[in-house]
Amino acid sequence: MNARRDFGMTRRHLLATGGVVLVSFTLAPRTLHAQTGQNRQPQVQLPGSLQKSPMLDSWIAIDGAGKITVFTGKAELGQGIMTALIQCAAEELDVPPATITLITADTARTPNEGYTAGSHSMQDSGTAIVNAAAQVRAILVDLAAKKLNMAADQLATKQGAVVAKNGAKVQYKDLVGGLDLHVAAQPNSPLKSPKDFTVIGRSLPRVDIPGKLTGKPMFVQDLRLDGMLHARVVRPPNYHARLIKLEADAIEKMPGVVKVVREGSFLAVVAQDEFQAIEAMNALSAAAQWQVPADLPEQANIFDYLKSLQTRDTTVLEKGTVGQPGARRLQATYHRPYGLHGSIGPSCAIAKFAGDRLTVWTHTQGVFPLRNALADMLHIPKENIRCIQVEGSGCYGHNAADDAAADAALIARTIPGRPIRVQWMREQEHGWEPFGPAMSSQVSAALDDRGKLLEWQYEVWSNTHSTRPAGPAGNLLAARYLEQPFPEPPPKAIPMPEGGGDRNSIPKYALPNARIVYHFIPQMPLRVSALRALGAYHNVFAIESFMDELAAEAKADPVAFRLRHIDDERARAVIEKAAKEFGWKANEKRPRWRGRGFAFAQYKNLAAYCALAVEVHVVRETGEVKLDRIVAAVDSGQAVNPDGIRNQIEGGIVQAASWTLCEEVTFSRTTITSRDWSSFPMMRFPAAPQTVEVHVIDRPGAPFLGTGEAGQGPTAGAIANAVADAIDARIRTLPLSPARVKAAIGV
Amino acid sequence: MIWRGVAGFIVVLALAFGAFYAWQWRDEIAPVKPPVASSFDPAIVAKGARLAAVGDCAVCHTKAGGKPFAGGFPVQSPFGIIYGSNITPDPQTGIGSWSEEAFRRALREGVTRKGNHLYPAFPYDHFTRVTDDDISALYAYLMTREPVQQRNLPPDLPFPLNIRLSAAAWKLLFLSTGQYQPDRTQSAQWNRGAYLTAGLGHCGACHSPRNSLGAEDNTKAYAGGKGEGWTAPALNSASPAPVPWTADQLYAYLRHGFADEHGHVAGPMQPVVQELARASESDVRAIAVYIASLPGAQNAAQLQQRTKAALQFAQNRNPTVVRRISTTGVAAAPEAQQMHGSADGAAIFAGACASCHHSGGELPISRPIELGLSTPVNEQDPTDFIRIVLDGIHPAPQRHGPIMPGFAGALTDAQIIALAAYVRAQFSRAGPWTHVAETLKAAHKNPEPKSGMP
């Protein structure tokens, strides 16, 4: 496939005539429809991402040799999505998974599925592929029926062939002659019955792991293009610093240095070799003089500061009347600090300008939105840009991937024809990525005299949880420092039901009277965006902590107290499963300094259900929290790859345990001071939980429920509850660092 | 005749031994039922906690990965290893059955409740200065800890030191009991600092030289010593720090582990600083004020001049922009040893060290101080430098603090020696080190023990 010809093509039209397969590209669907008058935009709701990209050949192609290619607009981020999507396609197409080639996010080749984020991939892409595959299978069966002169209902599919009861058999590859997949998907697909599944529901080994274990070039960091040069960026001392003076002559004479790039306050250096680029970057940094304002707030009172800023308030839930005289009333305030993605591999991108065309290899979560932002920044039509997603180090949300792409593009523009590889340094990644916003919430609830929740009032304060670059260039870091800086676009709140800062602000529990308010803070003293689970991490921490405080007030067992307030059968099932596997007994006596805690949430109240029971012990003298045992139960609907789900939940738990016990972005009045793994420690092996068990509750035939972020909030809640149980004191500000735990213990 | 002489000698010897034996004899102090926590005033317990932090009790009484105060930490001495004992209130294996009197006697005289002599690895030569009130508070604190059943390990000492009477003999020679006597000419803060430094803080245990029998040489107090395989730099006028210490810099160092004119804490001082974070702020300030006074009265203008010169030197010697352009990458001091091949100190520094120890201008990186200000680089003895190169610097798990990887295994001895020569020439005005190879050999033989206390 000629890469050059792919630019601007959004449709693939596969025509096969006489065994010769022609791949041609048509214009955008709207034009196509006008020309042909067919394939109208569907009036009815199509499953998953088929709604946005309804043509079957956007998803599945079969070439003349019967080779199947599946396309997804989603990206592999280490979550194992490629394997699960291949399983979806293989199942409904009835072919062995190993025969499928999967193409992931590429503006020239795949459907536009927006971002790979929000635990949406299985819901969006998985659902689309399952349905598209089922419809393609039906088309193949119809073709076979004609060929065999048999009724379609006499035919079945097996291992890449259509088979008849009488033993007649046609391979798919022998059917592609008449196959036209450039047809719109139907709202209903002839899906297999889950009881006939042979691929879905099995823990197929991940397709990307063997290459990663053997040093194959799996990551964007590993790409080495012909003529590639290495670049490093010099970032300013802080957000609002401006470059005032630069003496770069000496640096341009350093060994291997090809060029020093300066555009306004955007500064970079390009060299032949990577280490030369790093040394030149250090020298360039030392040679630059900046105007550095001290305009960050005091970290010590960051929560008060954030709450003092102007807010835009929305009432997330209003039910019954609040402010009733309850039998017993409790209130509390919870905080979480700024959080860090902290990908182990700093962000990286390669960009190449050829003529007026730009190609970018990037580990962005959204190739199409990034393309828009790059087009805006570079003042070129988006059709001239191709963004190809290549896996990076795990991102956990909006990290610096897009920014690195912008850096590479800006530098590549100054050296046409040469691929430019930019990788950020560790200090840059820690200091400049958009952080997970710091959050506060205040909760007050009343119990009736039977110990049931009578009312619930909850207010939460937060910045936006998405400043992803989607259109205006101002959300690309480099764009803000150009000669003509792009303004930072005004932040927007992500609306419910998914929500941003208010994600999971509505408890899943039965609340006769409730009022929930989201105070959205537009002003962002630190750069923030989406970090795994967004506001749900904080809200579930707060809600689940407070549920334990209420249970204690009601003299009820925490698990029983939760079950008392929840009717949803699947929610009850995960709670009961986690409690049972943990061996949770009500009113169990525990030795001093040992504690256990429970938490539950359904992610976004519409994705996977997850419940967690945790056992800890606390070292009284140091305040260290040791994680002795974690047992989780999860319901992700139809489990496509149970081990993939376990891996995601397990990883989410360990990561969130690290957030909860030791992580906090730190800053002075001038700059971010958590700049590496020494100033921002995270969990190392000796502190990892002793055991983590994840129990998957499979729901054959049920819709896929996003899982990737479902464990984060419950982990914070369960650990906080276990610590409170162990030390007999409640800590409501994260992280539960040794110093904070020790302070709560006292002498 | 001769036999009478011999007999007489034997009699004298026996009498002397009898007198010594009688002198050293300590009665057992009756065991008590472990006091209940509620019998102590919480304010006294809290005071005890702050004092225990000054005394770093937890450091030597907690083994790596062990329970706090339950003992087992190997204290290295030139004579062998003595293991910190269990000082939790467990009645069988700890000090749960010790009365306050027994506890006080242990601190003041180095004797167990049963009357056995303790080795001076337990610094009773310092603790003997502690007041009754402070001992009461420490007792209250320790008796309200979690009891842990963990048997004490016998010391690993050669004959005759493995006989406890040897400790008594040591005391006869070197232990002078008596509380701290304030110096009326000095401020209350200075006196507080002097009391804590000499007593609970037992700073001299490492920072003063010891004689061949392991006793501190009181005529050379704080003139620098050894501890746990490291050099403990002099705190008096012989301090090797390029910039003279001030009370403020000392406070920052002792309280937070970092002083911008001296760098980050490392080695056996690291757990000390971690403990001091829990001491009372005023006590740490007092210690800083006292230690800053140790070099004696100095001419302010001279001090300023020394400070300025040291800062200037350090800055000049840092690999900076222009110097990086030279082919060696890092500017070589004229006297820096020029070597080639695999033991080229400048190349090793550029590839192994400069990633962190560089001058990145405004690059906002959490980086170390200029090496020209570093005490290990400027000490007479290369031990600390070698230790840091071999083992690196590591914060306690999950805590903030600089991480420097160790290069043992990565660099050969010849390469470390070349690196040492380069670093010394490049970042210090003192002459070249001698004995680097011997120091390195000794460091390989004697790896550093790790305490269980973060």
Next chain:
Amino acid sequence: MIQLNVNGHMHQVDADPRTPLLYVLRNELKLNAAKFGCGLGQCGACTVLIDHEPVFSCLLPISVIDGRYIQTVEGLGSEEKPGPVQRAFLAEQAAQCGYCIPGMMMRAQALLERNAAPSDEQIRDYMAPNLCRCGTHMRILRAVKHAAQLMTAAGHGALREASK
């Protein structure tokens, strides 16, 4: 020209002797496994073995290699013929994004060459210099344990010699 013995193959490298090994492995020798993570010796993504010692290749100038034996993940086995550590990581599906995993495998290899049957605690302590951000810790620990069993079963007591 500096000679590097990588996984048993001799390479002549024409690079500045000060260049850290990591960049030479990746950019000159096109070996992808060792990764840049921090350049500060804090995360272990760049871990390789030099004469069987785990080292941070991001902080090791090639000038000091001096003929010593460098081993990377590429020397542990291939996709077609994975070595015991690779087989164990595969069996345990011990990867999420996988960026840190080559460093993990090399450190595990070093541990198992020293201690054929490490305890859980010994594994945790030995692996402490290496960071994983995806939270794959539990699987990595299982994989190291599993690798120990595979090596023992295959009689890899003399593994250290065998891999020379």
